Amino acid sequence: MKYVFSRFIAAILVLGILPACGPQFESTEQSGSTRVVSPWLTSQGEYSLQTIELRGLYDLKTLSGQFARFVFGPKVVDGKLQGHSPKGRFIKNSQNEYVPVDDLTQQMVVLYAHMQKFAELDEELGAGGVNTWPRDIGIAVRMKGGVKNNAFYDGKTDSMLFVPYTWDHLPISINGGILAHEHFHSLFYKLVIKGSLEEVIDRSSVHEREDIVLNDDELEISEKALTKSFFGKRVLTNPEVVHKYHLETLTSGLNEGLADFWGWVYSGDPDFIAMSIPIEKGERSLNLRAGDIYPNLPSQKKMTNRIESFMRYGEPDYMKSYLKGPAYSLGTQISRFLKGFTEIRIREREVSATQARKDVAKQIVSLLPQLKEKLLLSSSDKYFRPIDFVVLFAQQTSNLLEAECNFIASVLNNSEEFDGKQPYKCMQATSWELSFEDSNSDEK
Amino acid sequence: MKNRLVFIIFLFCFLLGLLGYTHEARAQDSNLPRRAQISVGMLLSPELRFQRGVDQEIESQTIYNWGLAIRYAEIFSAVLEFAQSSEKSGNGSSSLELKQKEWLAWGRWHFRGVNIDHTKLSIFGGIGAGTYDREVKTTLLGDTRTDKSGLQRVAGLTLGGDLVFGEQYKILVGIEGRSLFSTDFDPNPTFSLMVRTGIFYRF
Numbered sequence: 001m002k003y004v005f006s007r008f009i010a011a012i013l014v015l016g017i018l019p020a021c022g023p024q025f026e027s028t029e030q031s032g033s034t035r036v037v038s039p040w041l042t043s044q045g046e047y048s049l050q051t052i053e054l055r056g057l058y059d060l061k062t063l064s065g066q067f068a069r070f071v072f073g074p075k076v077v078d079g080k081l082q083g084h085s086p087k088g089r090f091i092k093n094s095q096n097e098y099v100p101v102d103d104l105t106q107q108m109v110v111l112y113a114h115m116q117k118f119a120e121l122d123e124e125l126g127a128g129g130v131n132t133w134p135r136d137i138g139i140a141v142r143m144k145g146g147v148k149n150n151a152f153y154d155g156k157t158d159s160m161l162f163v164p165y166t167w168d169h170l171p172i173s174i175n176g177g178i179l180a181h182e183h184f185h186s187l188f189y190k191l192v193i194k195g196s197l198e199e200v201i202d203r204s205s206v207h208e209r210e211d212i213v214l215n216d217d218e219l220e221i222s223e224k225a226l227t228k229s230f231f232g233k234r235v236l237t238n239p240e241v242v243h244k245y246h247l248e249t250l251t252s253g254l255n256e257g258l259a260d261f262w263g264w265v266y267s268g269d270p271d272f273i274a275m276s277i278p279i280e281k282g283e284r285s286l287n288l289r290a291g292d293i294y295p296n297l298p299s300q301k302k303m304t305n306r307i308e309s310f311m312r313y314g315e316p317d318y319m320k321s322y323l324k325g326p327a328y329s330l331g332t333q334i335s336r337f338l339k340g341f342t343e344i345r346i347r348e349r350e351v352s353a354t355q356a357r358k359d360v361a362k363q364i365v366s367l368l369p370q371l372k373e374k375l376l377l378s379s380s381d382k383y384f385r386p387i388d389f390v391v392l393f394a395q396q397t398s399n400l401l402e403a404e405c406n407f408i409a410s411v412l413n414n415s416e417e418f419d420g421k422q423p424y425k426c427m428q429a430t431s432w433e434l435s436f437e438d439s440n441s442d443e444k
Numbered sequence: 445m446k447n448r449l450v451f452i453i454f455l456f457c458f459l460l461g462l463l464g465y466t467h468e469a470r471a472q473d474s475n476l477p478r479r480a481q482i483s484v485g486m487l488l489s490p491e492l493r494f495q496r497g498v499d500q501e502i503e504s505q506t507i508y509n510w511g512l513a514i515r516y517a518e519i520f521s522a523v524l525e526f527a528q529s530s531e532k533s534g535n536g537s538s539s540l541e542l543k544q545k546e547w548l549a550w551g552r553w554h555f556r557g558v559n560i561d562h563t564k565l566s567i568f569g570g571i572g573a574g575t576y577d578r579e580v581k582t583t584l585l586g587d588t589r590t591d592k593s594g595l596q597r598v599a600g601l602t603l604g605g606d607l608v609f610g611e612q613y614k615i616l617v618g619i620e621g622r623s624l625f626s627t628d629f630d631p632n633p634t635f636s637l638m639v640r641t642g643i644f645y646r647f
Contacts, residue, residue, distance in 0.1 A: 037591065039538060039584045049584050072500055086500050087630060091578045091593035099580050099591040101542040102498040103533040106582075140499070168536030170585070 034060055036090075037099045038109045041176045045268035051097050052113050060098065063088050063108040067115040067134050070108055074138040074161075081136045081159050104139070107162075107173040111137055114179045121266070122187070125362045130190050132158070139173070140164060149277065151178060153185035155193060160186075170275045177263035177272025184262035188255045191368040196376055201248040239380035245307045245323060246300070246383060251375060252327035254389060257334025258364060260286060264339055265357040284332055286339045294407075295336040297415035298329070300385040330386055337390060337411050338364075341404065348403045367396040387417050394434045405432035483614060485644030487511035487523065491622075493636040495629065498533040502631065505529060513642065518557055518564050518608070523550040525574075534583075541581040548574030548600060564608045568620075572600040576626070598626040600633075606640055614644040 033055050040050040056066030062085040063070055072086040088105035090098040100106040115135050122128050136159035143163055151172045152161045160182050165171045172178050193201070263272050264286050274281035288295065303326055310322040338360060346356040371392060378384035394400065394408045405426035412424040412434075427435045489509040497503040507529045515521040527546045534540050552570030578593040604620025618640035623633040 037582065037589070047585055048587060049582055049589050087496060089496070089630060091580055091591060091628075093591040094594065097591075099582065100540065101578070101580050102531070102540055103535075103538065104498055104500065106534075106538070106540060165535070170537050171535065174538055174584075 032057060035095075035097045036109050036113075037093075037097050038106065038113060039174045040110070040113065041267060043268075045272075047170065047174065051095075054109070054112055055116060057112075060090065061088055062086070063105075063112050065112065065134060067119055068108075068112045069134045069136050070111070071136065071138050071159075073140045073142060074159075076157055079157055081138050081157055083138070086139065103171070107139060107171065110174050111139075111160075111179070114176055114183075118180070118183045125358065126365045127187050127191075130187055135160060135186075138162065151182050153182045153189065155185075155189035155198075158186065158189075165276070167276075169278060172276045175267075175272060175276045177267035177269055178276060180266030181259040181263040181273075184259040185255060187365070188258060188368065191365075192255075192372045192375070193251065197251065197372060200244065200376075201251055242304055242307055242311070243378070243380040243383065245311070245319070246304055247375060247378060249303060249307065249323045249327045250330070250384060250386065252323070253330030253386070254334060254371070256328055256331030258331075258338075260284060260331060260335035261338040261364070262361065264335070265361045268353065268357075270339060283328065286332075286335050288336055288340070294411050294414040295333040295340065297333050297337070297386040297390065297411065297417070298326070299416040300383045302416055303330075303386075304383075333386070334389065338393075340411070341393075341407055344403050344407050345401075348401050363393070363396055367392055370396070385417060387412050387415050390415075391434065398431070400426075400432040402426065402428070402432050405434060409434060481517040483515045483644040483646040485513050485515070485614070485616065485642045487513055487525075487616070487640055487642035489525075489638050489640045489642075491527070491636050491638040493529075493624075493634060495634045496631065498531065505531070507636075509638065511642070513644070515608075515644065518566055519554055521552045521554065521568070521570075523552070523572075524548075525550065525572075537585055539583045541583075543579045543581075544576055545579075546574065546576035546598065548572045548598065550600070550602060552602065562609065562611045565605065566608075567605045568603070570602045572602065574598050574600075578628075593628075596626060596628055598624055598629075600624045604638075604640075608644070610644075612646050614646060616640060616642040616644060 033053055034057055035051050035053050037049060038052050039047050040052050042048055042050075054060075054063075054065070058064050058066075064085060070086055071081045071083040074081040074083040076082070086104060086108065088108050089101045090105065091101060093099055100109055115133075115137075118135075119131075119133055122131060136157065138159055138161040141161045141163050148164050148166050149172070150163055152163075153159075154161055160179075162173050165173065260273070264270055269275065270286035271281060273284045277284075282289075306326055307323070310319060314322050342356050342360045345351065345360065346353050349356070351359070371389070374384050374388065374392065390408060390412055394405070397404070400408075409424040409426050412418075413422045423436055425435050425437055426432050487510070489511060491507045491509050492504045493507055494502055494504050497505070507527050509525050509527045511523045511525040513521055513523045525546075525548045527548075528544065529546075530541060530543045532539065532541045550570050550572035552568045554566040554568040557564055557566040574597075575595045576598055577595050579590060580592075581588060581590050600622055602620050602622040604618055606616055606618025606620075609615045620638050620640065622636045622638060624636065625633045
């Protein structure tokens with residue numbers, strides 16, 4: 001009887017402890033399809049906390065699965081993101097839903113969910129197979145100069161990179177529009193830039209890749225040295241060099257403009273960038289400025305003049321930075337053109353806004369390979385101009401309606417290329433088609 | 445609900461066993477009056493817990509533990525603890541707040557002791573078990589929702605030393621290192637350092 005109670009205590013304690021030391025709780029073991037609570041876009045393009053389903057998860061704790069692989073504070077090794085997988089933390093609520101307990105976990109959940117959605121959207125828009133899955137995503141990325149409050153797509157590592165967000169607005173990693181924007185860069189990189197065009201312009205987007213990942217060895221390269229050598233040889237306005245910078249600016253501008261349009265297609269919000277980066281509202285809104293009826297595409301001459309000015313009077317080291325302004329400015333006009341066209345399509349064809357946005361996005365996917373060809377064929381004798389993109393878009397659009405054709409013609413005629421002339425008209429053949437009527441030019 | 449029931453039964457059995465043990469031990473020692481060997485007290489114990497933070501590093505978090513303790517003849521002690529912690533992350537548009545409440549019962553054996561006048565130094569080891577629940581308040585653009593985890597189990601091991609001053613009324617200071625095991629703790633086990641302070645009354 002002497003030791004009965006002490007044995008009794010020991011037995012109870014062991015029984016109590018064993019379950020706690022037993023198999024892992026569900027929140028670390030869960031895989032496959034999982035319901036999580038996350039910020040998500042409503043059908044009205046607003047954000048709310050919703051229950052969404054993550055599919056194809058290998059491990060909920062690291063949020064790794066068929067659609068995304070996360071790397072925390074990555075470095076680049078052999079062209080791939082390297083680093084440890086961040087560990088997510090959840091609780092499981094009474095409805096068996098997993099709820100992130102910190103913002104990093106929430107960020108991973110939202111990103112995974114959007115990647116899952118992008119995979120579906122790619123298939124639907126004819127871009128299935130362009131990207132490989134799971135997508136690599138770097139979070140808490142460190143950049144030279146401590147750059148914050150931005151996201152990037154890096155073509156060389158085929159990854160999406162997020163630097164810390166320190167403002168009080170909607171975090172970029174939650175902003176579906178910006179995520180779609182970055183996702184589009186991956187399509188544009190693979191369908192347009194990668195390969196031969198990349199050799200010409202040596203960049204994947206207007207974002208300067210060499211600043212992105214703090215990889216200690218890779219960043220010594222070359223654009224800076226190249227620019228210096230151009231200047232060293234005093235080839236300040238060499239037509240080939242000017243064309244190279246024009247092509248770079250145009251490609252970047254189209255990339256950014258189409259990516260902004262993609263953000264609108266996905267989110268339905270023309271000011272999706274301003275949700276996270278309010279200072280961009282004026283320049284990057286897809287809505288036309290007050291007083292504008294049509295977007296105002298810059299002329300090739302205006303673009304080359306600016307490039308030549310940068311080369312003559314600017315610092316060679318800052319050439320890339322100088323080109324950002326014209327590129328983003330062109331991009332905004334392109335995205336406004338596409339939004340305007342889509343809105344006419346909604347009105348004229350009586351289709352839903354979602355369907356019309358997807359229809360136009362599908363057209364863009366199908367014209368990207370041709371855009372690449374046209375960009376590669378351009379030269380200092382035959383530039384590919386901003387209006388040429390619009391003409392290519394019109395040619396790619398089958399069965400144009402009169403209002404759609406008139407809108408395209410108006411955008412072209414409103415561009416700086418024609419200085420108030422109205423050379424483009426619409427004519428009805430089997431459907432409505434653009435017609436160029438200026439005997440002083442070789443436009444077709 | 446099932447977990448909660450199991451825990452309550454466990455806690456009840458533990459306390460019942462503890463009471464039985466103290467009575468049994470007291471009966472074996474005829475040199476001291478029965479009541480003189482039992483002290484009860486209150487503890488306030490800041491704890492430095494090393495767990496994964498919002499920036500993925502293992503970082504220390506200060507938690508304040510409140511406890512009720514019973515000591516028997518400076519050989520055995522039992523502590524019932526309550527601790528609450530919270531952690532915030534995010535920004536003005538999107539934020540998350542995690543709150544954790546924790547209840548633990550500890551049994552500790554003071555296996556080495558030295559008496560100097562009315563001061564007793566002892567070294568102890570012990571085991572504990574208990575439960576915790578977590579609550580997450582998620583806010584997005586002004587809208588808030590709250591989710592609760594329900595009770596989860598936790599177990600622990602502890603090793604430390606304490607000094608008790610006084611005869612009838614006693615003051616306790618001590619330090620202990622602990623490891624807490626729960627499948628949702630990160631890392632598992634989670635280690636912590638605790639400074640014990642408390643006052644006791646000897647019956």
